[in-house]
Amino acid sequence: MNILEILSYGFIQRALLAGTLIAVLCSVLGVFLVLRRLSLIGDGLAHVTFGSTAIALAFKLYSAASLLVSLPVVLLASLGILKLTEKARLSGDAAIGIVSAVGISAGIMLASVGGGYNVDLLSYLFGNILSITYEEVLIAAGLFCVVMLLLGLFFNDLLAITFNEGLARVSGVRTNLINAVLVMLTALSVVLAMKLVGIMLISSLLILPAVSALQLARSFKACIALAALQGCCSVVAGIFVSFLTNLPTSATIVMLNLLFFGASCGLRRLLGAKSSS
Amino acid sequence: MPVEIVATEGLGCSYREGCVLEDISFTVTAGDYVGIVGPNGSGKSTLVQALLGLVPVSSGAARLFGSRCDGFNQWGRVGYLPQSLHLLNPVFPATVAEVVGLGLLSLKSFPRRFTRHDRNTVDALLEELGIYDIRTKLIGELSGGQQQRVLLARAMVNEPELLILDEPTAALDPETRQRFYQMIADINRTRGVTVLLVTHDTGVIGQHASKMLYLDKRMLFYGSFEDFCHSPEMSSLFGEHSQHLMCHRH
Structure with a gap:
């Protein structure tokens, strides 16, 4: 089967389109999160999404309709993480851990009350981009x-708080607002x-492109661009490879990201050795 | 009449472990170069952080340019170089030019975008401070002295009227340290920038600063270096021999 034939399938087209958009978002945000040592926030919020999806399914809201529940719940949870770090004097990882555990517990309880796990809920555990709807x-x-758009508007503020929050405040950056923007995005x-x-x-989609880009980037903007590029490449290649080999798409995307990370580390060593010789 | 830049009245700061600063009252006027000195844990960094609104004030009041510090928003008039250079992430992927450019954010309103003019301003300052050649290098790849210069450029790029430097020479060797102090003195003299500089080098800063503020949780001295050297209170605090050494290193 050649590439054009694969591309003729509607589900592949939808997967490629949505996949690249999501990969770019996650990769770009991942750079800020990794540098701010909030790498695991994606994991925590994903657990909350699991809980919110269980709520949505309990109300018979499936696929796109489940976002009506998930989006507000996860946005509130992201602000909850921020408030816990500010008000309860917790470190970021502890706050993420609390929200994460609460999210997954709520999901398990609701799934149990609702008659056990069903296919829809389990599909959120490992993802299934090939079943994405129009x-x-x-x-x-x-x-x-x-x-x-929000990233573009707040880019320099985000860069400033990522570099040093105290310095950003003395430059007039409203750090509380920008932190809230980052976690909500x-x-x-x-x-x-x-x-x-x-x-x-x-987490892999947020972390791996960012840490790979950090190996090679020679400026902050280059780091963002490299991370986005890797995110896109891993999703596009992952969809094709999984289609051809019948492997699970999500796991293939993660493994390809890991491969890119290894290659970036190798390339960095090579370039380092070249410049020092 | 001299213009008031910084003023505190009975300023106090407390953390959970107790009082860090108590009853600090002083005024800094335009063009002053104030060296803030004192032993470890004397509250020097807390004082400048309180002035910048980075730590809460538990008693008294502080003003910057006549505005209370807790509501201060004229950040374009202030440049700040923090103490915690070691907290900089060594893998942070920003170039020298990108880091210095961030200092211009205080002059921008939303959305804070940089222009070609901003890039030229950054380049001109890097040239002036002798670090133009490293403008495309990553901040984490620089030596301590170079990083210090870059952060000084960041603090100065908005052409502030007040420059606050918190232990800027801690990571520098004695020769680079001397050059750094000289550079700050030149900035103070030629540009008329008011400087508050926190340091351990009581003797060295005395060569350059117009005033000394000696802290040990309370303000023990505030005045000229000459007065500091002849102060009986300082003499009894340090002992005559130590005071002589501090005052005659130059």
């Missing part, structure tokens, strides 16, 4: 535009990425 692609495109992206890689693997 409505979900439209929602992904809409949210992609919103997140990218992450929440939006995590909800979108659920269908792509699922709860178990969502």
